Amino acid sequence: MPTTRRRFLGLAGGVTAAGAIPIVTLQPLQATPAMLTAAVRNIVGEAAVRTGKVKLDIPPLVENGNTVPMTVSVASPMTADDYVKSIHVFNEKNPQPNIGNFHLGLSAGRAQVSTRIRLADTQRVIAIARLSDDTFWQVAADVVVTLAACTEEMN
Amino acid sequence: MTALINVPAKARRGDIIEIRTLTSHIMETGFRHTADGALVPRDIVTSFTCRYNGTEIFSADLFPAIAANPYLSFFTVAKESGKFEFEWTGDNGYSSSASASITVE
Numbered sequence: 308m309p310t311t312r313r314r315f316l317g318l319a320g321g322v323t324a325a326g327a328i329p330i331v332t333l334q335p336l337q338a339t340p341a342m343l344t345a346a347v348r349n350i351v352g353e354a355a356v357r358t359g360k361v362k363l364d365i366p367p368l369v370e371n372g373n374t375v376p377m378t379v380s381v382a383s384p385m386t387a388d389d390y391v392k393s394i395h396v397f398n399e400k401n402p403q404p405n406i407g408n409f410h411l412g413l414s415a416g417r418a419q420v421s422t423r424i425r426l427a428d429t430q431r432v433i434a435i436a437r438l439s440d441d442t443f444w445q446v447a448a449d450v451v452v453t454l455a456a457c458t459e460e461m462n
Numbered sequence: 463m464t465a466l467i468n469v470p471a472k473a474r475r476g477d478i479i480e481i482r483t484l485t486s487h488i489m490e491t492g493f494r495h496t497a498d499g500a501l502v503p504r505d506i507v508t509s510f511t512c513r514y515n516g517t518e519i520f521s522a523d524l525f526p527a528i529a530a531n532p533y534l535s536f537f538t539v540a541k542e543s544g545k546f547e548f549e550w551t552g553d554n555g556y557s558s559s560a561s562a563s564i565t566v567e
Contacts (some may be wrong), residue, residue: 408527412520419537422528456529
């Protein structure tokens, strides 16, 4: 069979599609490193962590990983029978998976915490909230970092 | 003073107020090396506590991933006039404190 334009394009299309598949299938895996999983388990124990309720405000593109503003807020009425006990923030690729644990409690009135963090690489940041009924809720955000923190040499 | 505290001077009873704190600290991660390869030892603030008239209302465990000069902002309900006390503790026996007063009417 002679190589026609139609056949060539058909093949090229097939190769492109095949090449795209691994990229697409890699996304849902999100192989979270074992250290991150261990750090999360250390806080939540065996409890299930559901997605939702938590909002993580962090710039999607960061020029300087040495100081990245971050705000975590939780949709909670903050009443005596439904409030946020604590907020825990983790990262995927810094040398250490923990960023901070924030203990609030009923008297906070609003479940929101802001701080500035360091990010050593382009990675995913995860915030987990523990509610008064001991359920855990999480949210993740991807951050692209152009200048990494932690790794540079000291003068 | 090594800390900057922002607490409203006055509030109505029941108001939700924001408290912002900034303290000066190097927050050396313990993961950096000098040019000749020696590891720079970790020196960070590991813990922060805020008390409102003696009752703990907020605390935080900090890790090397917190940026230098740790900034923290959080909320509380203005219940009564009095004093907020802030305390930072960390590596090498680091300890620092600050306070702010509020009038609740």
